[in-house]
Amino acid sequence: MISSGEILVEVVRNELVESVHSGHLLILGADGREVLALGSTKHAMYPRSAIKAIQASAMVRSGLKLDPKLLALVCSSHAGTSEHMDGAVAILKSAGLDESALKNTPDKPLGDKERRAWGNSAPTSLAANCSGKHSGMVATCAINGWDVATYLNPNHPLQLACREEFEQLSGEKVSQIAVDGCGAPLFAITLSGLAKAIHALTVSKDPVHQEVVEACREFPIMVSGEGRLPTLAMQKVPGLFCKDGAEGVVVLSLQDGQTLVWKISDGSFRGAAQLMAAGLARMGIKVEFEPEKVFGGGQVVGEIRASTLLRHG
Numbered sequence: 001m002i003s004s005g006e007i008l009v010e011v012v013r014n015e016l017v018e019s020v021h022s023g024h025l026l027i028l029g030a031d032g033r034e035v036l037a038l039g040s041t042k043h044a045m046y047p048r049s050a051i052k053a054i055q056a057s058a059m060v061r062s063g064l065k066l067d068p069k070l071l072a073l074v075c076s077s078h079a080g081t082s083e084h085m086d087g088a089v090a091i092l093k094s095a096g097l098d099e100s101a102l103k104n105t106p107d108k109p110l111g112d113k114e115r116r117a118w119g120n121s122a123p124t125s126l127a128a129n130c131s132g133k134h135s136g137m138v139a140t141c142a143i144n145g146w147d148v149a150t151y152l153n154p155n156h157p158l159q160l161a162c163r164e165e166f167e168q169l170s171g172e173k174v175s176q177i178a179v180d181g182c183g184a185p186l187f188a189i190t191l192s193g194l195a196k197a198i199h200a201l202t203v204s205k206d207p208v209h210q211e212v213v214e215a216c217r218e219f220p221i222m223v224s225g226e227g228r229l230p231t232l233a234m235q236k237v238p239g240l241f242c243k244d245g246a247e248g249v250v251v252l253s254l255q256d257g258q259t260l261v262w263k264i265s266d267g268s269f270r271g272a273a274q275l276m277a278a279g280l281a282r283m284g285i286k287v288e289f290e291p292e293k294v295f296g297g298g299q300v301v302g303e304i305r306a307s308t309l310l311r312h313g
Contacts, residue, residue, distance in 0.1 A: 004022045008271075009264070025038040026260070028195050041195075049245040055133060057209055058158075059162075064136055073087040074091070080110055096142060102125040105183050108121075109127050153185075166197060195251075236287050244269075258284075
């Protein structure tokens with residue numbers, strides 16, 4: 001079981017640290033060597049949606065051919081705009097499929113604005129944030145003549161390809177297989193392995209890896225959505241690749257290979273933007289995000305910030 005780790009985020013009220021979020025964080029230099037490690041980087045963890053670009057690489061390697069905008073959507077945890085859903089439909093149509101081929105868990109849109117606009121309408125597989133990935137998965141199956149109905153089985157050729165891609169990039173063997181929230185197989189690995197995989201993906205000379213990462217950089221709104229942290233980060237920092245995953249997982253890398261990954265032990269995303277800014281500062285990049293404010297009596301009385309250990313350690 002993963003330990004609580006080091007304090008990474010502080011919630012400050014009237015100059016007193018009222019709450020903290022602990023976790024595990026690792027920064028690799030451009031050469032792939034460890035620059036900073038906080039918490040336990042060798043315990044198994046689930047990277048969740050943070051590895052969708054690696055899964056997308058396996059799909060492209062298996063014959064999936066999409067324009068960069070739609071390929072970025074395959075890597076996404078999207079907000080659920082009409083652009084995102086229309087893109088998923090286009091991926092399906094490219095392989096002669098429709099929404100009925102999707103086996104991901106139905107949901108309402110992930111984005112706050114999009115979910116409010118959805119109202120009381122029933123959840124759908126297309127509206128769910130993983131529909132881009134699942135559309136890419138079933139399209140890849142159709143291209144190869146693999147059974148589409150069973151594409152979520154861990155032993156399906158598609159999932160074996162995704163696992164192999166992840167293991168080769170990370171240099172580790174998957175220690176456990178679970179089921180992600182969307183229903184797809186989920187591969188456990190260490191935080192160190194995750195960081196190595198993202199670093200390797202970024203610096204790879206493999207045309208498949210270059211195509212996938214560049215698609216995300218070129219179309220950050222397709223990867224997440226307007227105003228959401230991965231999109232904002234890629235819009236603010238030229239050449240940045242960034243992806244989040246459920247339960248407090250974030251990965252990012254610069255074009256030179258510098259890599260930052262973290263996992264918050266309680267699964268929270270509070271303070272993620274400030275944690276990212278502090279981590280990027282350690283990597284020589286200055287970026288500012290909207291402060292996360294703490295209110296009291298209708299007034300700002302504090303902030304949510306990266307821990308002193310990360311900011312000044």
